Amino acid sequence: MSQRHEPVFIEALVVAAAFVRFCRGQGLIRGEWLAIDGSKFEAVASRKAVLSRERLLREQALLERRVAEYLEQLDAADASEGDTGIDAAAVREALQVLRQQQAQAAQGLSRLEALGTTQWVMSEPDAKQMKGHGPAYNVQTVVDAEHGLIVTHAVTTEATDNTSLQPMAEAARDALGQSTLKVVADAGYSNGAQAEALEAQGIVPYVPANRAVNNQGDGSLFDRRCFTYHEATDTMRCPAGQTLRRKQLQRGKHRVLYAAEVAQCTACVLRSRCAVSSRRIVARHLHEAVLQRMQDRATPAVMRLRRCIVEHPFAALKYRIFEKPRFMLRGRWGAGMEMSLATLVWNLKRAMAVLGATELRERLACG
Numbered sequence: 001m002s003q004r005h006e007p008v009f010i011e012a013l014v015v016a017a018a019f020v021r022f023c024r025g026q027g028l029i030r031g032e033w034l035a036i037d038g039s040k041f042e043a044v045a046s047r048k049a050v051l052s053r054e055r056l057l058r059e060q061a062l063l064e065r066r067v068a069e070y071l072e073q074l075d076a077a078d079a080s081e082g083d084t085g086i087d088a089a090a091v092r093e094a095l096q097v098l099r100q101q102q103a104q105a106a107q108g109l110s111r112l113e114a115l116g117t118t119q120w121v122m123s124e125p126d127a128k129q130m131k132g133h134g135p136a137y138n139v140q141t142v143v144d145a146e147h148g149l150i151v152t153h154a155v156t157t158e159a160t161d162n163t164s165l166q167p168m169a170e171a172a173r174d175a176l177g178q179s180t181l182k183v184v185a186d187a188g189y190s191n192g193a194q195a196e197a198l199e200a201q202g203i204v205p206y207v208p209a210n211r212a213v214n215n216q217g218d219g220s221l222f223d224r225r226c227f228t229y230h231e232a233t234d235t236m237r238c239p240a241g242q243t244l245r246r247k248q249l250q251r252g253k254h255r256v257l258y259a260a261e262v263a264q265c266t267a268c269v270l271r272s273r274c275a276v277s278s279r280r281i282v283a284r285h286l287h288e289a290v291l292q293r294m295q296d297r298a299t300p301a302v303m304r305l306r307r308c309i310v311e312h313p314f315a316a317l318k319y320r321i322f323e324k325p326r327f328m329l330r331g332r333w334g335a336g337m338e339m340s341l342a343t344l345v346w347n348l349k350r351a352m353a354v355l356g357a358t359e360l361r362e363r364l365a366c367g
């Protein structure tokens with residue numbers, strides 16, 4: 001990013017935020033329902049520019065195999081007195097190339113180790129290799145339901161949306177200057193700790209739970225939903241009416257394990273439908289209560305509303321304003337500025353579509 005362009009882009013950022021405030025003041029943004037969604041936009045870098053530990057280790061293994069093959073050929077040529085058909089000089093030359101490639105792979109691995117990462121995009125260090133996209137950024141937007149205006153956005157390097165619920169909802173609250181919000185997002189945003197923090201601030205998330213059903217065996221046994229949790233005693237009740245007590249907290253996996261006594265399961269008539277080992281163990285998410293509350297709120301009607309709110313703006317950003325989902329500016333800062341301009345364009349077009357160009361111009365002149 002050229003230094004001489006920076007003031008222009010910072011101005012664009014300020015104007016984009018000011019236009020959101022203007023739209024809010026004009027009632028174009030209602031701030032009642034907001035939808036959060038993310039989409040990948042490719043960075044200015046090719047897939048070849050990605051230094052990945054996994055790829056380098058694969059490359060190293062392949063190179064080792066090929067070096068061993070060539071060495072075997074040289075040994076065979078040395079051992080044989082007759083003509084083996086092996087061009088020893090050509091094999092030595094090929095070996096030299098392979099050794100150079102081995103050195104490059106080793107250099108790449110040391111570089112990643114020094115950086116403390118498992119992947120690095122050489123020409124665009126801010127970007128991350130994202131599945132199905134090559135080096136990319138994950139663009140997050142928060143869209144208001146009233147007219148589909150984008151309230152706020154962020155260019156992130158997280159490949160998944162799992163950690164974006166809270167920061168995006170809080171950014172939307174700050175952009176709108178209101179304390180309570182209803183935010184809806186798909187199951188990729190399911191994050192119990194963040195949802196709890198939002199609820200405590202008066203922001204109500206509507207997100208389907210994204211968790212395993214805790215099946216056992218081939219999936220035909222009772223799943224976790226057949227076990228009822230009792231908050232007062234912190235126990236679970238199984239389909240046979242037995243009590244499963246808290247056995248282990250697995251903080252890293254965000255769950256607590258509950259189990260019945262072995263004697264109970266051994267004597268149980270339902271055992272063939274419940275446990276594959278001596279007793280049944282059931283996992284409960286550490287933030288199960290808030291996940292369940294979000295799940296209950298995320299009704300089919302709410303999820304339909306989410307689709308209606310977010311799909312149009314992202315499609316327009318990707319294929320009408322950007323033409324294709326790929327940034328032109330380098331670095332996260334450049335990508336962020338480019339996205340600010342794009343969201344400003346989208347919001348201007350939406351406001352113009354709702355009010356008409358003349359009315360919008362007049363209101364802007366007064367505002």
Ligand code: SF4
Pocket residue numbers: 238239240241242260264265266268269270271274275279280
């Ligand atoms: S096997 Fe154990 S956990 Fe399962 S229903 Fe029987 S007693 Fe309950």
